[in-house]
Amino acid sequence: MRKRIVLAIPPACLAVFLYLLCGSAFAQTTPESVNEPLQNPFELKSGDRVVFLGNSLFEDDFQYGYLELAFTTRWPERDVTFRNLGWTGDNVFGVARSTITNPPTGYDLLMEHITKAQPTVVFLGYGGIEAQEGEAGLATFKDGLTKLLDKIDQLGARAILVSPIPILSADSVESLTKRNAMLERYSATIAKMAEERGKRFVDVYKPIQAVRQTLALSEDGIHLNEAGYFYLATILEKALGLPPRMKPATITIVKTTAEAAAGETAAPVKLLETDASKGHLTFTIDEPYLPLPLPIDETSVAAKGAQVLKIAGLKKGIYTLTTDDSEVITASASQWEAGINIKQGPSFEQVRELQHMILKKNELFFFQYRPLNTTYILGMRAHEQGRHAKGLEEQSLIIKWLEGQIAQNRLPKPKVYKLTHLK
Template sequence: MLIRYCSLLLILISSTVLLPAHVSAAETSKEPSSTALELKAGDRVVFIGNTFADQLRLNNYLETLMTSQATVPGLTFRNLAWSGDTLKLRPRPLNFGSLDEHLKEQQADVIIACFGMNESFDGEAGLAEYGEAWKQFLQHLSSQKCNGKSAPRVVIISPIAHENMGPPLPDPVEHNQSLEKYTLAMQKVAKQHQVPFVDLFSKSKNMMQNNISQKLTRNGIHLNEYGYWAISHFVAEQLLGKKLESPSVVIDVSQKQIEASHAKVSASNFQAEQIEFTLQADTLPLPAPPQTSIPDSELMEKQPRLTIRNLPEGKYRLLVNGTPVTEARHSDWARGLLLMHLPSQEQVRDLRSNIARKNELFFYVYRAHNAEYVFGRRTKPFGAVSFPPEMETFDKLIADRETTIKAQARPLDETKWGLFRVD
């Protein structure tokens, strides 16, 4: 079933951490929660919510991380979110179909529900009703079998904090007080129903305070690209139940030793002014930050790093599969260099690009631009003839992309690394 655009009302979620439901919203955990989402091979994961969830499909960092870092294979994702949605109000075009119908059509195994930003503007007056709406919603989902076999596993994600953008935009202090209360209400319901809860409010608030050089949002409540990149790392860690790190290598020239994390080293060769070895990564590196951003230093520590100690003085160039990656002096290598142009990083960029195209294709089906002919008042006589075959074509294009995504989601062949003195 399909659709068109809808009005942009407000938004939803933002930043980070999936906590056990009994932890207060003011607390954040440095380690993934013990209530991490249970994922199974082949799960269909569906996002619902408003602007935060809707625009995940435009940035695609979270889906890239979950696709490439999950310990189970074959996860697929669909985005049914719609800017302006609230938990109780989801306006749609004529004959569009209910949320239940779309969840069943997509055979949802897992539902990631992102609400709360829009509702938070109701303040104290709407708080009790909001908590009750969550109870009813979770009870309803527990009675559904969207995949035809079992009730969906649900994750609740809170809204982000309201970022201070300065005049002329409003001071966020009062709104953040409301957001914290709505986050606590969601957390309480999550605990009662024993479902995972991601506290984005607390984490995003900390991120906004700790890296004032880089804004997370465009306008205080809608994430920018950097915001999606940063927050997706934390959300993915919590949903997957593990800390995420890229493969890294440490070499001690004097000991002729090579140690690798999240990778295996073989065929090492130490010579006077060069080092060669073969690397097989266990996992892909994490997506690099947007080029124009000023990224958080802790998040950058998760990027691939090569450290080489006790090199003779001089300048050295790194080649991977014969292609120059970077060059630096011995003292810089000893401190460790972040690597940003590895073949595996290009693979991650291609993966994210294919995920973006897949999501774009699905958007054209789910929210069809010519909805009047597809399912609206002009379905007969024109739409009923033309559009079913066209929708089948979209389905095939999406399936083809997902075949490519599945192949790209894991490290491919071994890579040949070489460090050579250049002066």
């Protein structure tokens, strides 16, 4: 069960709140076209409002925030807001949202939630629940998805359709094979509808299915764990045509001089001071994006997302890399030449703090748009506790303040690295 978060807001922040409420930093922009040239890489612009809409595929990311974090750090100079409207067990008709009374129906609430979010971009993650109906439910699913896409078009938003994920384990091989065959059938249907309507489609089924035996992406075989969402974020980035988040940085020492590799495939390195004869180097690495923080149990995803640093030509010995007088990693000359995965340091500390802010913001939003005691506050018994609805709206102040904090911390901070020969 999610716990409520109560934040104390310093009085000095009130001006910031008012600016964010009235300013244009987070204003909605209307896309020139609902559809976009699919051959172009996906892009978010300042003013975009991104909504994740679907079942538990999106709701479960409330625990980790990887999807929002990935897109936030991809365009750190742009003001983009995110809202997660995922609802466990939901389908394209919003059946799982029938928690207040009837009317409004779950479908009415689904329409209300989308409209109120004022999206410019919508990631749709449906099909996993509907696939349980088998072939017989396919026509109904297509009808519901069509109406949902019509609604998103009507709102002037771009839709990106995401396939369901496979079942990763089941009681029997026969059950696993049967269920996944139907999920793949629904995924193919979503892909075809996306093509017919000129929408982007992201197939996450096949990439996850391909690695399910080697990567521990789920605890129960149905829902993704932390490593699963880390991996899902990288799948989305690649499928949307985004360049690699991290490029290897290479420095080569030749006698008494040091040179940094250049080119499109290498991270720009600027040498500041060198004493190549002693193996002492001072340099910066141009990092356009913050890295994605690795899961706590990173063994299943290896070092995906880490910065690779290669330093060739060092004399035999042990060398330590530091920044801001803090040790990042220590390794031998042969290990540096082979390439070291930088998986800790200031950039990872910064992005974990950013991830924490995103989780706080999303937790507040979760309880705002689907609060506990919904029936008493917003539903048929609102005559008893409906006065608390005002308090829900006031949480927007804190949410916007947190979005301001996220904006201040999503840009990579410059740092100077020092390599020192220890022995």
